[in-house]
Amino acid sequence: MKYLFLLISLISLNATAQTYTERIAGHRERYKADFLSDAHSPLKKDDLANLHFFDADSTFRVIADVEITPGEANFQMPTFSGTTQTYTRFAKIKFNLQGKQYQLNIYRSIALMQSPALANYLFLPFTDDTNSAETYTGGRYIDLQTTDIKNGKIEIDFNKAYNPYCAYSDGYKCPMPPRENYLPLKVNAGEKLYTGEKKHR
Numbered sequence: 098m099k100y101l102f103l104l105i106s107l108i109s110l111n112a113t114a115q116t117y118t119e120r121i122a123g124h125r126e127r128y129k130a131d132f133l134s135d136a137h138s139p140l141k142k143d144d145l146a147n148l149h150f151f152d153a154d155s156t157f158r159v160i161a162d163v164e165i166t167p168g169e170a171n172f173q174m175p176t177f178s179g180t181t182q183t184y185t186r187f188a189k190i191k192f193n194l195q196g197k198q199y200q201l202n203i204y205r206s207i208a209l210m211q212s213p214a215l216a217n218y219l220f221l222p223f224t225d226d227t228n229s230a231e232t233y234t235g236g237r238y239i240d241l242q243t244t245d246i247k248n249g250k251i252e253i254d255f256n257k258a259y260n261p262y263c264a265y266s267d268g269y270k271c272p273m274p275p276r277e278n279y280l281p282l283k284v285n286a287g288e289k290l291y292t293g294e295k296k297h298r
Contacts, residue, residue, distance in 0.1 A: 117153060117155050117158075118153045121153035121256050121257075122153070124256075124257060125150060128259065129145050129148060132144075132145065133145075138262075139262050139265040139266035139269070139296055139298070140265055140293075144265070144293050147291055147292045147293030148288065148291065149288070149289040149290065149291075149292065150287065150288055150289060151231075151256070151285050151286050151287060151289060153256050153286075154256065154285070154286050155256075156195070157194070157254070157255040157256055157284065157285075157286035157287075158252065158253070158254040158255070158256060159192040159193065159194055159252070159253050159254075159255075160192065160250050160251070160252055160253075161190035161191060161192035161201075161250065161251050161252075161253050162190065162191045162192070162249060162250060163188050163189075163190050163203075163246050163249050163250060163251050164188060164189045164190070164191075165187065165188045165246075166186055166187065166188055166189060169185045169186045169187075170185070171183050171184070171185050171207055172184060172185070172186075174204070174272045174273065174275065175272070175273045176270040176271055176272050176273060177235055177261070177263045177269075177270075177271045177273055178263075178267075178268070178269065178270045178271070180270050182206065182208065182270065182272055183206070183207040183208065184204040184205060184206055184207065184220070184272070185204065185205050185207060186202050186203070186204055186205075187203050187204055187205040187219055187243075188202070188203045188219075188246075189201075189202055189203075190202075190203060190251060190253065192253060194280075194282070195282060197282075199280055199282075201221065201223060201253075201278050201280070202275070202277055202278055203219050203220065203221050203241065204219070204220045204221075204222070205218070205219055205220065206218065206220060217242045217243040217244055218240070218241075218242065219240075219241040219242060219243060219245075220238065220240070220241075220272070221238065221239040221240075221241055221253070221278075222236055222237070222238050222239075222272055222273075222274035222275070222278055223236055223237065223238075223239070223258075223274050223278045223279070223280055223284075224236035224237075224274050224278065224279045224280070225279070225280040225281075225282060225283060225284040226280075226281065226282055226283045226284075227283045227284055227285060231283075231285070231289055231290060232260075232284075232287075232288070232289055232290055233260045233261070233264040233288075233290060233291070235261065235263060235264070235271070235273060235274070236261075236273070236274040236278075237258040237259060237260055237261075237274075237287060237288060238258065238259055238260075238261060238274075239253065239254070239255070239257055239258050239259075240257075241253075255284050255286040255287050256286045256287055257287060258284065258286060258287025258288060259287065259288045260288050260291060264290075264291050265291055265293070265295065265296060266295060266296035266297065266298055267295070267296070267297055267298060268297065268298030269298075
C-alpha cells in the first residue's frame, strides 16, 4: 500500500511540474507574439530566434509578504537613454529564495496611473548576479497588478522576468532598476541575453 501511495504521489508531482512548465512555455509564446503586434516593437519575426530563456524552474516562483507604503514621495527614475520617468514606491516585498530572505521594492508609474486601462499596473525592476554574463547588463523587469495582492501576499515568478526594449535596440526610454532592487544571487530564471545584433532607431 505504501508503494502505491508513493507511486501516485510521484505521478502527481510530475504532472504538476509538467503543467507548470507548459504554463511558462505558453507565457513565453504570448510574450514573443506581443513583439509582432506592437507597432513600436524593436523586434521582427526573424529576430525572435535570438530570444533565449532559462528552463522553467518553479523554485523561482515565490510568495512574498507585501508592505504597502502609502504617502511615498514621487521620484525620478533614470532611464538608459539619459532621461527620467516619474515613479512612486508602492510597496516593499519580502520573500525567501534558496533558503535566504530578500527584499525588493515595487513601483508605480505616475504617467500610467492616469490611464484607466493601466492604473493597476505595478513595476518590479531588478538586477542580480547573472547580469552581463547570462542576462542583460541593465537588469530585467517583472509586470504585476495591484489586484495580484491578496491578503498581504503576492506571487513573484522570476520565470516571467523579461528584458527591457533597450536590450534589443537603442532609442528607447527604459527605466534603470534602482540600486535598492539588486539581488545578491544568480536568478537563473526568465529571459537570458539577446543574441541578435543590437538595432538602432
